[in-house]
Amino acid sequence: MSENVPANTDLLYRLHDRPNPIKAFLGAIQHVLAAFVGIITPSLIIGGTLGLGEHIPYLLSMSLIVSGVATFIQTRKVGPIGSGLMALQGTSFGFLAAVLTAGFVVKNRGGSPEEILSVIFGVSFLGAFVEIFLSQFITKLKSFMSPIVTGCVIVTIGLSLTKVGLTDLAGGFGAEDFGSIPNLLLGGGVLVSVVLISIINNKVIRSSAIFIGLMLGLLAAVFMGRIDFSLVSEADFFTVPIPFKYGFGFDWQAFIPIAFMYIITSIETSGDLTATSMISGEPIKGPLYEKRIKGGVLGDGVNSLIAAVFNTFPVTTFSQNNGVIQMTGIASRYVGFYVGGILCLMGLFPILGAIFTQLPKPVVGGVTLLMFATVATAGIRILSTVDFTHRNVLIIATSLGLATGIAFVPDVLSQTPQFFQNIFGSAVTMSGIVAITLDMILPKNYGVEFDTAEQHAEDGLKPAQKVA
Known part of the structure; x- marks a missing residue:
């Protein structure tokens, strides 16, 4: 990923501009x-x-x-x-x-x-x-x-x-x-x-x-x-x-x-x-x-x-x-x-x-x-800006799924210990912890073969023809 995300061209005044x-x-x-x-x-x-x-x-x-x-x-x-x-x-x-x-x-x-x-x-x-x-x-x-x-x-x-x-x-x-x-x-x-x-x-x-x-x-x-x-x-x-x-x-x-x-x-x-x-x-x-x-x-x-x-x-x-x-x-x-x-x-x-x-x-x-x-x-x-590989889609889906679930149904943790509720009761905290954990433990090449085979299939190639 480059140092900057796509530039925000809609800005009227950038960070160091001085409006009157x-x-x-x-x-x-x-x-x-x-x-x-x-x-x-x-x-x-x-x-x-x-x-x-x-x-x-x-x-x-x-x-x-x-x-x-x-x-x-x-x-x-x-x-x-x-x-x-x-x-x-x-x-x-x-x-x-x-x-x-x-x-x-x-x-x-x-x-x-x-x-x-x-x-x-x-x-x-x-x-x-x-x-x-x-x-x-x-x-x-x-x-x-x-x-x-x-x-x-x-x-x-x-x-x-x-x-x-x-x-x-x-x-x-x-x-x-x-x-x-x-x-x-x-x-x-x-x-x-x-x-x-x-x-x-x-x-x-x-x-x-x-x-x-x-x-x-x-x-x-x-x-x-x-x-x-x-x-x-x-x-x-x-x-x-x-x-x-x-x-x-x-x-x-x-x-x-x-x-x-x-x-x-x-x-x-x-x-x-x-x-x-x-x-x-x-x-x-x-x-x-x-x-x-x-x-x-x-x-x-x-x-x-x-x-x-x-x-x-x-x-x-x-x-x-x-x-x-x-x-x-x-x-x-x-x-x-x-x-x-x-x-x-x-x-x-x-x-x-x-x-x-x-x-x-x-x-x-x-x-x-x-x-x-x-x-x-x-x-x-x-x-x-992220490549939507099988691995990354899995991380995004799990993180957002659990986080929005907590936001919409906060009582889901009502029977857990208070300490657990304090940590995971926040949708933002849930999203961050889940995304960080999965990003750390899932191998970077996880699902690459699946993604490559899928891409070759889209290109009209057989999985056996993919580059090892």
Whole structure:
């Protein structure tokens, strides 16, 4: 395989191009809108499940501020820290189960909300050193991440996320009007509008397709009476970040699942950054690529360290923003600086973030469904560079079959030990482990005779005529 996959000729701005401030700001807004719900949702879920009540608004603000700082570090590249790619950082969904497990360890022994947060942020802080350590060897680990492995992982990331997008399009998880005609019309209308805008032969309009689609959806939602701006006026005007506001606690039982997730997220981040590099028309093989992956995983670890200090949960690279790059054609890392600034402002001034929380789920889902699917197509592009031999088809089929099966039927592992569920309960982890294992144990020439005989048969030759 060559150092570069087929060049992405649809890019309007490549990695090192500098769009003018207006275009950069519009591009950044689209990244923020695509990621905003994902950034704040883990804090909402954790806060609600653990009964953190009055602390939730502060946790939301901190998640936005830290995501802004982390995105700046990841895109700007501070020394060896960061990938230098347009890779938005946000609160990780992958840590939800581990963080909730840690929280219940404290809650079940009578701990207060403050004590729960103290332990969660303490073990998250120490656990971040696991990813920082692994980042120094990630290029060796990447030797196991051949194009067939990364392709399978990225396809799985995209396909598993489409469930989230479609759920939002239909009204959101647990919504009383889930799947209603108004929800489907609103979400479907946004999806169609983004597609139509994206094929307009005008760079400015095309690069703003997601933003325009969301604004059209917001306008439609206003006419449908689905916006309550009174909630915006109730938001705090300003929030001050306070390091270790809740103290610093530790518990081994809480630490182990979170430390393990840092190992998993290192591999997932490698896959996300590979997709970002490919979509940006950059190498996915060679010294430059390996340096970016190493810096990106290190950035993930350092940013999660910062997250724990400033009272929010571990962060990671958001794969949905690869869809934004694909849709808008803007891969410039300088847009990441604007993204970081906008997220920080939204965190410092919660009233700004409250405005975006008014976007109805179907509006957001109409956009994210499309973006998640484009992530899957990035994985397909990587797989297209692989020879579809009998061996490789077997690896791809097994990896994607088990991964999508886990995504569609998560209860299939409900009777297995919790430790096993923690490892294989993630579709992305399942895809990666299966693909890596098969790629390692199946001989490289496995099925070659079968493939050769099949090819000669297509050419009108008998198997006996094939070259030994």
